[in-house]
Amino acid sequence: MSDLLEVLKWRYATKKMEPTKAVPQEKVDRILEAVRLTASSSGLQPYEVFVVTNPELREQIKPHAWNQGQVTDCSHLLVFAAWDNYTAERINQMFDLVNEERGIKNEGWEAYRQQLLNTYPQRDAETNYAHAARQAYIGVGTALIAAAQEQVDSVPMEGFDPAKVDEILKLRERGLRSVVMLPLGYRAGDGDWLVNLKKVRRPREQFITELK
Numbered sequence: 001m002s003d004l005l006e007v008l009k010w011r012y013a014t015k016k017m018e019p020t021k022a023v024p025q026e027k028v029d030r031i032l033e034a035v036r037l038t039a040s041s042s043g044l045q046p047y048e049v050f051v052v053t054n055p056e057l058r059e060q061i062k063p064h065a066w067n068q069g070q071v072t073d074c075s076h077l078l079v080f081a082a083w084d085n086y087t088a089e090r091i092n093q094m095f096d097l098v099n100e101e102r103g104i105k106n107e108g109w110e111a112y113r114q115q116l117l118n119t120y121p122q123r124d125a126e127t128n129y130a131h132a133a134r135q136a137y138i139g140v141g142t143a144l145i146a147a148a149q150e151q152v153d154s155v156p157m158e159g160f161d162p163a164k165v166d167e168i169l170k171l172r173e174r175g176l177r178s179v180v181m182l183p184l185g186y187r188a189g190d191g192d193w194l195v196n197l198k199k200v201r202r203p204r205e206q207f208i209t210e211l212k
């Protein structure tokens with residue numbers, strides 16, 4: 001466990017990436033697999049991850065992401081895109097997949113399916129999108145840790161115009177909306193103003209409350 005903490009201390013929100021250094025595909029694949037394996041509410045995985053290596057697409061995104069250099073200097077730009085809504089079709093697809101993969105049909109599970117079908121599709125799309133987006137953030141958190149474990153640098157990014165990114169990646173046509181991005185690459189050493197600065201966190205007692 002202490003190894004994980006060391007890895008988390010090493011990780012930081014990389015401000016400048018080395019554009020000549022690419023993350024090996026097997027590392028990217030392990031990071032993506034970690035995201036696929038992470039938790040999501042009801043196991044619906046209500047988001048997709050786009051791996052943007054295409055330089056033109058990243059050039060198009062950059063001006064709509066506060067001109068942050070990591071968008072083009074990273075080797076792989078992950079874009080987490082949440083479902084724009086929960087539909088009966090999307091819910092059924094996941095529940096059917098579970099039944100298919102497990103080869104069993106469970107009464108409790110089917111009752112749970114009905115409960116979701118009776119609740120989610122009736123809610124407004126914005127509420128459902130917000131719920132799906134929260135699941136995408138769990139994916140980003142998992143990717144952050146997995147990347148650090150691979151000694152790959154990253155920076156979670158909300159600093160962009162989602163409507164523009166949706167347009168560039170044609171996400172709305174797929175029923176998706178961009179939530180957060182995660183450039184993967186390698187720190188540009190001393191070229192990064194943040195690399196040598198202390199990681200600052202509130203003290204434990206201001207963050208954790210133990211109720212015994």
Ligand SMILES: Cc1cc2nc3c(=O)[nH]c(=O)nc-3n(C[C@H](O)[C@H](O)[C@H](O)COP(=O)(O)O)c2cc1C
Binds near residue numbers: 012013
């Ligand atoms: C959801 C989210 C969005 C963020 N957006 C940006 C961003 O657009 N640009 C950036 O440079 N850093 C961004 N950050 C990085 C945070 O500023 C950074 O994680 C925080 O200051 C803590 O520093 P550390 O990650 O280096 O420990 C974001 C972090 C999170 C979790």
